[in-house]
Amino acid sequence: MTYFEAFGMEPKLALDAEELQRRFYQLSRELHPDRFTRRPVEEQQQALEKTSVLNDGLRTLKDPVRRAEYVLKQHGFDIGEQRTKDVPPELLEEVFELNMALEESDREQLDGFRAKFAAMLGEIDGGLQSLFAAYDASQSRDDLQQIRGVLNRRRYIENLVQKIDSSSL
Amino acid sequence: MAYSDKVLDHYNNPRNVGSLDKSNPNVGTGMVGAPECGDVMKLQIQVNPETGIIDDAKFKTFGCGSAIASSSLATEWLRGKSVDEALAIKNTEIVAELALPPVKIHCSVLAEDAIKAAIADYKAKEEKRTPAGAVTA
Numbered sequence: 077m078t079y080f081e082a083f084g085m086e087p088k089l090a091l092d093a094e095e096l097q098r099r100f101y102q103l104s105r106e107l108h109p110d111r112f113t114r115r116p117v118e119e120q121q122q123a124l125e126k127t128s129v130l131n132d133g134l135r136t137l138k139d140p141v142r143r144a145e146y147v148l149k150q151h152g153f154d155i156g157e158q159r160t161k162d163v164p165p166e167l168l169e170e171v172f173e174l175n176m177a178l179e180e181s182d183r184e185q186l187d188g189f190r191a192k193f194a195a196m197l198g199e200i201d202g203g204l205q206s207l208f209a210a211y212d213a214s215q216s217r218d219d220l221q222q223i224r225g226v227l228n229r230r231r232y233i234e235n236l237v238q239k240i241d242s243s244s245l
Numbered sequence: 246m247a248y249s250d251k252v253l254d255h256y257n258n259p260r261n262v263g264s265l266d267k268s269n270p271n272v273g274t275g276m277v278g279a280p281e282c283g284d285v286m287k288l289q290i291q292v293n294p295e296t297g298i299i300d301d302a303k304f305k306t307f308g309c310g311s312a313i314a315s316s317s318l319a320t321e322w323l324r325g326k327s328v329d330e331a332l333a334i335k336n337t338e339i340v341a342e343l344a345l346p347p348v349k350i351h352c353s354v355l356a357e358d359a360i361k362a363a364i365a366d367y368k369a370k371e372e373k374r375t376p377a378g379a380v381t382a
Contacts, residue, residue, distance in 0.1 A: 156351075160277045160358040168278045172285045175307040228280035235283025 079133035079146065082126070089147060089208035089223075093138055100134045140204060141230065144223055151217070153224045155231065163228060171232045178239060186240050193237050200230045248310050249344040255314035260321050263303045265289040270374060273367025275359040279351060284308030286316050288359035290323055290331070292367055299323050299331060304359075311349040315339050315356035323360065328367065334360055 080087040083099045107127045112120045137143045145155060178189060204226060211219040248256070264287070265272045271292050278285040286308065291301040302320035306313045318339055323331050336353035339345070345353055 155281045158280070160355070160362070163278050163280060165276060168276045168285055171278065171283075172276065172287060172305075172307070175285060176305075231280045232278075232283055232285075238283075 077129070078150070079129070079137055082129050082133050083137070087147065088212045089140075089144055090205070090212050091137060091143060096134065096137055100130060103130055140201070140208070141227065144204070144208070144227060148220060148224055148227070151220055153220055155224075155227070158224075158228075162224075164225070167225070167229055167232070170229075171236075174236055175239075178236065178243075186243065190237060190240050193233050193240075196233055197230065197237075200226060200233070204230075248314075251343050252310055252314040252345070255317040255343070256310040259304075259313055259317040261303050261317065261324075262305060264305060265291050265301060265303050270370050271367075273363040273365070273370070275362030275364075275366060277355055277358045277362055279308075279355055282308065282312075284312050284352075284355060286312060286355055286359050288316055288319060288356070288363050290360075290363045290367060292328060297327050299326050299328065308355075309349075309352065311343070311345055311352040312355060314343050315345075315352045316359060318342060319356045319360055328364055331360060332364055 078087065083096060083103070085091065085096065085099065104127065107123045107130070109120065109123065112123050135142070136146050148154065174189075178186065181189065204223070207219065207223050207226065211223060265274075267274050267289075269291070271294055273290045273292070275288045276285070277288075284307065286304065286306040288304045289302065290299045292298070293300045302323040304316040304320050306316045319334070322334060334357065336350070336357040339353035339356055340350055343353070
């Protein structure tokens with residue numbers, strides 16, 4: 077069973093987060109252990125397992141990036157299973173140059189980069205919204221491929237932010 | 246996770262860090278990366294046009310210790326090899342030499358891919374210089 081199925085929702089990338097949360101509370105109430113005290117041990121066990129799936133599912137689906145990674149993985153676009161040729165040279169060039177620039181930056185410049193990266197992440201997330209809607213309508217692998225590329229870039233930039241935050245310059 | 250002594254050695258004293266002139270016709274550049282861990286690896290070879298032997302190799306890697314060690318080791322191995330010998334370098338040899346644990350095998354794959362990308366870039370330049378069918382005096 078997919079997480080979407082566990083919540084009885086359509087497997088959409090542009091998922092209604094409020095609806096997801098509402099269903100989570102509803103289903104969690106229905107599966108609460110208090111309701112199963114007089115039921116057979118087997119049913120108690122099943123309710124616990126379903127609750128555990130819902131918890132994992134909520135964590136995965138409520139965050140747009142995790143949700144997209146989950147859907148991509150289901151369709152064979154796992155971030156960890158990409159080959160080198162799947163990552164375009166322009167992206168590698170960009171990330172390489174940004175890494176070089178960080179290496180030569182002082183604290184003040186690093187702060188400037190952090191602000192720049194935050195803005196880039198904001199732009200990326202805005203762009204993802206329309207890509208999500210496009211995929212929901214088309215269900216095409218080309219659209220998934222494009223989302224894969226955007227999420228790769230996003231991951232690289234997040235990684236650069238982490239580097240800045242962990243640097244003790 | 247503990248790194249092997251050899252990984253630590255390459256990490257602390259990386260060999261051949263730097264870059265070669267990308268526009269030099271005898272230089273091949275390979276740039277590869279793994280978005281999942283944020284790694285980017287640039288590896289360059291310089292081939293002596295007379296002998297066909299790789300006489301210089303440089304790298305610059307942003308990534309974990311194993312990725313740095315894998316590319317550092319790769320440049321050591323590349324120097325003095327012919328292009329064809331270089332193509333035969335396998336990631337499993339890097340794994341064995343550096344005693345990389347299973348979770349770090351992808352770092353050696355990255356290094357092998359970087360070698361192959363650099364050679365492909367060099368060969369593409371070479372073909373441009375002497376197009377198929379061209380008479381070379």
